[in-house]
Amino acid sequence: MKVLVADRLDPAAVARLREAGHEVLERSGLAGAALVEALRGVSAILVRGATRVTAEVLRGSPSLRVVVRAGTGLDNVDVAVARELGVFVSNTPAANAVSVAELTFGLLLALERHLVPAAGDLRRGVWEKTRYQGRELAGRRLGLVGFGRIGREVALRARAFGLEVEWSDPLVAAAPAGFEWTRGLALAELLTRADILSLHVPLTPVTRGLIGA
Numbered sequence: 001m002k003v004l005v006a007d008r009l010d011p012a013a014v015a016r017l018r019e020a021g022h023e024v025l026e027r028s029g030l031a032g033a034a035l036v037e038a039l040r041g042v043s044a045i046l047v048r049g050a051t052r053v054t055a056e057v058l059r060g061s062p063s064l065r066v067v068v069r070a071g072t073g074l075d076n077v078d079v080a081v082a083r084e085l086g087v088f089v090s091n092t093p094a095a096n097a098v099s100v101a102e103l104t105f106g107l108l109l110a111l112e113r114h115l116v117p118a119a120g121d122l123r124r125g126v127w128e129k130t131r132y133q134g135r136e137l138a139g140r141r142l143g144l145v146g147f148g149r150i151g152r153e154v155a156l157r158a159r160a161f162g163l164e165v166e167w168s169d170p171l172v173a174a175a176p177a178g179f180e181w182t183r184g185l186a187l188a189e190l191l192t193r194a195d196i197l198s199l200h201v202p203l204t205p206v207t208r209g210l211i212g213a
Helices: 011-019 032-038 055-059 079-085 097-112 115-123 149-160 187-193
Strands: 002-005 023-026 044-047 066-069 088-091 141-145 164-168 196-199
Touching (some): 002 011, 011 023, 032 055, 055 079, 079 088, 097 115, 097 149, 141 187, 149 164
Parallel strands (some): 002 023, 002 044, 044 066, 066 088, 141 164, 141 196
């Protein structure tokens, strides 16, 4: 199979494709007509988050049979048009769940401990300890919007920090096995209770603009 890797991918992953007998082309930064041209005679495209597999691209690539997103969401792929054309679309929903959960806490700690401005001042030779007094996470309430794979990985790490975890997810009726210590709520109630809010939902017409002014 001829495969276009349209976003930068770990060399080991590309090597595995070649070892499996596929002809692999690596070209990143393509869009629109340039992407369609690169897909001539190509059966499969592998993307991450940058390349957009639009309706225009799909309709202009008759040889394309498979679209794979090396990541969780499919918001950069026109799934409806792909289905219409008989193109198989897949993603790797569990591949980066731990990485995203860890990054969530990296960002949360940086925010609550003012690490970025404090580091900037320190580089300029300024140290004002009291100015950057932060807040502890322990004992506070974390609200998770979305309780899928990533949301659950965040919850596990939140427990280690001593956070109380509540969540809202219309697709999860009750706390999954192993997460009975968490509490599911309607979104409106969750928003009134959470000290910290973290969103872990795919971008869809329903979730776009979910948290507005």
